[in-house]
Amino acid sequence: MVPVLRRLLAVGEAGGGVVAAAPAVPPREVFRRFWPYTRGGRRWLVPVLLFSLAGPAVDAAEIWLFKTLVDGVLVPRDLRPLLWIAPVCLGLVVCSGVLGFADEVTSTWVGERFLLSLRSAVFRHVQGLSLGFFERRRLGDVLSRITGDVDAVETFLLSGVADALYYVAQLGVFLGLLFYLRWDLTLLALVVVPVFWAAARHFARLTRVASRERRRRGGSLSAVAEESLGNVALVQAYNRQGWEAARFDRENLGRFRAAMASVRIRAVYRPVVEIIEVTGALAVMGLGTWKLAQGQLTLGGLLVFLALIGRLYGPVHGLSGLGTAFYAAAASAERIIELLDQRPQVAEVPGARRTGRARGEVDFDGVWFRYPGASSWALSDVSFHVAPGETMALVGASGAGKSTLAKLQLRFYDPDRGAVRLDGTDLRQLRLSDVRDSVAVVLQETLVFHGTVRENIAYGRRGASEADIVAAARAADAHAFIERLPEGYDTLVGQRGRTLSGGQCQRLAIARAMIRDAPVLLLDEPTTGLDVRSGRRIMDPLRRLMAGRTTVVISHNLLTVRDATRIVVLDHGRVVELGAHDDLLRGRGAYASLHRLSAGTVLS
Numbered sequence: 001m002v003p004v005l006r007r008l009l010a011v012g013e014a015g016g017g018v019v020a021a022a023p024a025v026p027p028r029e030v031f032r033r034f035w036p037y038t039r040g041g042r043r044w045l046v047p048v049l050l051f052s053l054a055g056p057a058v059d060a061a062e063i064w065l066f067k068t069l070v071d072g073v074l075v076p077r078d079l080r081p082l083l084w085i086a087p088v089c090l091g092l093v094v095c096s097g098v099l100g101f102a103d104e105v106t107s108t109w110v111g112e113r114f115l116l117s118l119r120s121a122v123f124r125h126v127q128g129l130s131l132g133f134f135e136r137r138r139l140g141d142v143l144s145r146i147t148g149d150v151d152a153v154e155t156f157l158l159s160g161v162a163d164a165l166y167y168v169a170q171l172g173v174f175l176g177l178l179f180y181l182r183w184d185l186t187l188l189a190l191v192v193v194p195v196f197w198a199a200a201r202h203f204a205r206l207t208r209v210a211s212r213e214r215r216r217r218g219g220s221l222s223a224v225a226e227e228s229l230g231n232v233a234l235v236q237a238y239n240r241q242g243w244e245a246a247r248f249d250r251e252n253l254g255r256f257r258a259a260m261a262s263v264r265i266r267a268v269y270r271p272v273v274e275i276i277e278v279t280g281a282l283a284v285m286g287l288g289t290w291k292l293a294q295g296q297l298t299l300g301g302l303l304v305f306l307a308l309i310g311r312l313y314g315p316v317h318g319l320s321g322l323g324t325a326f327y328a329a330a331a332s333a334e335r336i337i338e339l340l341d342q343r344p345q346v347a348e349v350p351g352a353r354r355t356g357r358a359r360g361e362v363d364f365d366g367v368w369f370r371y372p373g374a375s376s377w378a379l380s381d382v383s384f385h386v387a388p389g390e391t392m393a394l395v396g397a398s399g400a401g402k403s404t405l406a407k408l409q410l411r412f413y414d415p416d417r418g419a420v421r422l423d424g425t426d427l428r429q430l431r432l433s434d435v436r437d438s439v440a441v442v443l444q445e446t447l448v449f450h451g452t453v454r455e456n457i458a459y460g461r462r463g464a465s466e467a468d469i470v471a472a473a474r475a476a477d478a479h480a481f482i483e484r485l486p487e488g489y490d491t492l493v494g495q496r497g498r499t500l501s502g503g504q505c506q507r508l509a510i511a512r513a514m515i516r517d518a519p520v521l522l523l524d525e526p527t528t529g530l531d532v533r534s535g536r537r538i539m540d541p542l543r544r545l546m547a548g549r550t551t552v553v554i555s556h557n558l559l560t561v562r563d564a565t566r567i568v569v570l571d572h573g574r575v576v577e578l579g580a581h582d583d584l585l586r587g588r589g590a591y592a593s594l595h596r597l598s599a600g601t602v603l604s
């Protein structure tokens with residue numbers, strides 16, 4: 001028997017799964033952390049409690065009326081008292097209906113308000129985290145925390161507490177009545193309570209472990225789904241559907257096992273509770289019947305007593321069930337707290353300076369940088385200066401650190417040593433939004449959102465007018481192709497620009513950077529993925545975009561590099577050469593050999 005029970009209550013191994021479990025948090029800490037989010041609905045908490053408390057009082061009155069009915073109408077076979085009992089009974093039913101309605105609507109409102117503010121706060125917090133967080137975490141798991149886990153916290157904080165109070169109120173009212181009716185029978189009924197309590201505690205602990213595992217598996221499942229579906233083209237092109245499906249099945253099975261473990265625990269718990277309940281009720285019934293036979297109790301009294309005992313076990317049952325629900329919700333709360341505890345690695349200093357419109361002078365001054373957790377430096381002692389309006393090209397082999405430089409320029413990361421400066425001020429002294437406002441980017445991987453062409457261009461600047469949008473599109477050489485789209489500027493482009501060609505996406509990105517009109521321009525491989533013709537085609541719009549702005553252009557394509565005022569050649573994170581195109585060619589160093597290599601392909 002014991003080994004069977006042990007098997008039934010086993011939660012399964014906590015290993016496996018692509019997402020780690022969040023650290024455990026004590027319940028008091030969970031309350032402390034989430035209580036502030038109830039602010040919007042707090043004034044309704046008192047009415048919610050009052051409605052909860054009034055419910056059991058009406059219930060008790062109904063039961064009392066039943067006793068009067070048995071002892072005053074049924075036993076003496078006298079119909080007269082029914083004249084007042086019937087309307088009072090109806091009145092109580094109406095009263096209970098109104099209270100039930102008010103209770104449900106207000107408590108749901110309070111709970112949903114709480115969810116509204118918590119979910120938005122979690123989303124805002126996650127959005128404010130540094131790029132480093134997103135490069136390390138699995139997006140699907142983060143999404144499952146924002147959408148799924150947040151709901152469970154509500155149970156922990158509000159509906160769970162409201163239910164607990166409701167049950168306590170019921171217990172108080174029914175126990176009071178029971179003691180008033182027969183204290184000796186009531187004491188007998190209460191003998192089983194400590195057994196109840198011990199069982200509830202034990203099962204709550206098991207539930208907590210099982211729920212943690214279930215939430216963690218849920219996160220893993222979302223992470224795998226997001227990764228597979230997000231890269232569907234790659235998956236299908238390499239015929240990896242079977243492998244991805246197997247990966248999904250593994251997580252799905254893990255979640256299934258965790259869900260079954262929770263259900264088994266609950267399913268064992270329920271009969272255990274019922275056995276305890278029935279034992280108590282039978283003892284009371286035995287003693288009660290004996291007392292009836294002795295004439296110490298009326299029939300109505302005994303029936304009401306048994307009805308009340310039935311009602312008494314309801315809230316005890318509910319309270320002990322809440323324990324397990326609480327612990328299940330706590331597992332989700334831990335996952336949210338872990339997310340909220342993440343601090344942006346890049347934070348604004350108090351009293352950070354405003355820049356106004358920057359002139360666009362960019363300095364890298366002895367910059368050393370290592371990615372969190374990496375063993376080697378991505379950038380070692382990198383220094384260069386770009387004067388306002390100048391174009392600086394960054395070239396170097398793949399992995400040399402070019403994109404890392406761009407990330408530091410946008411202050412996605414801070415250097416470990418040295419400084420990145422804008423107009424002579426360390427970026428760390430400036431307001432983060434000003435740093436980002438001063439830079440427009442056209443990235444290697446073109447970022448096009450699911451939305452209309454117009455929205456995609458206007459994303460570059462809040463409040464851009466229609467004329468601004470069209471002017472930017474013209475300057476980016478995009479107007480003509482946009483006009484030819486089925487609905488022009490209102491055409492929907494799929495997520496990541498799936499419905500546009502690479503060159504068209506890139507021209508949209510140029511239009512977006514154009515409309516931003518920032519003093520510093522970051523071009524990270526703007527011609528990547530384009531054939532020679534398309535590459536040449538975007539050169540003119542790019543030149544228009546670069547005119548009058550400080551430009552840092554990262555490129556393997558030396559065509560985009562030749563016009564640069566100066567060129568920085570990076571190798572393994574170090575600056576190995578710095579100078580103008582002609583000088584570097586004459587120097588016969590790293591740039592000259594890169595140029596020789598690419599001359600046969602790109603420049604042909």
Ligand SMILES: Nc1ncnc2c1ncn2[C@@H]1O[C@H](COP(=O)(O)OP(=O)(O)OP(=O)(O)O)[C@@H](O)[C@H]1O
Binds near residue numbers: 135374396397401402
């Ligand atoms: N998020 C990251 N975490 C850890 N290491 C990283 C991260 N991003 C880049 N690296 C490492 O930093 C080094 C520089 O990478 P970076 O992306 O800056 O190179 P790159 O010159 O832009 O290369 P490419 O031309 O291929 O885009 C590489 O060794 C790379 O493996």
